[in-house]
Amino acid sequence: MATRKIVKLGDDALRKVCKPQEKFGIRLNLLLKDMADTMYKAEGVGLAAPQVGILRRVVVIDVGDGLVELVNPEITAVSEDTQCGREGCLSLPGRQGVVTRPMAVKVRAQDRNGDWFEFEAEGFFARAVCHELDHLDGRLYIDVMDRELTEEEIGGHIPEDDLPENCADEEEEEAGEDTEA
Ligand code: NI
Numbered sequence: 001m002a003t004r005k006i007v008k009l010g011d012d013a014l015r016k017v018c019k020p021q022e023k024f025g026i027r028l029n030l031l032l033k034d035m036a037d038t039m040y041k042a043e044g045v046g047l048a049a050p051q052v053g054i055l056r057r058v059v060v061i062d063v064g065d066g067l068v069e070l071v072n073p074e075i076t077a078v079s080e081d082t083q084c085g086r087e088g089c090l091s092l093p094g095r096q097g098v099v100t101r102p103m104a105v106k107v108r109a110q111d112r113n114g115d116w117f118e119f120e121a122e123g124f125f126a127r128a129v130c131h132e133l134d135h136l137d138g139r140l141y142i143d144v145m146d147r148e149l150t151e152e153e154i155g156g157h158i159p160e161d162d163l164p165e166n167c168a169d170e171e172e173e174e175a176g177e178d179t180e181a
Pocket of ligand 1: 135
């Protein structure tokens with residue numbers, strides 16, 4: 001098992017737009033293996049290459065359903081439905097925020113051999129995909145979060161925990177009703 005150092009907020013690598021992965025072969029396979037080892041050791045659910053200082057469009061995710069390797073991933077469609085919930089990042093240890101994300105996304109990506117595939121992610125998997133793909137464009141969850149959690153909230157219950165989905169939509173609907181009234 002080979003793990004790599006996870007860079008933290010303040011490192012330039014987290015703010016770069018990553019380049020496409022053009023070469024498929026042993027170096028990419030080693031990177032993917034090291035990224036997975038690093039993610040599992042850190043008990044994360046996702047890791048993007050810039051988080052280990054590699055400015056390439058490569059991501060690993062495991063939300064509990066097995067390892068997913070994404071090379072040059074693109075989101076091709078997002079649901080209108082949104083979800084609102086907690087998010088953290090291995091590059092920002094000890095912090096969490098509430099982030100609104102699409103409930104579902106369609107993704108197109110290459111595998112470690114360069115073959116393109118497509119899949120649909122929902123719920124927490126969709127959240128992880130959005131979070132990791134943001135990393136590839138130098139974007140962090142703190143850039144898009146609704147609010148940051150306090151230390152007490154990180155260890156405890158927050159109102160958003162009771163809103164598994166659609167909290168942003170509900171707000172919009174309420175606003176719409178107000179306008180009509
Ligand atoms: Ni992250």
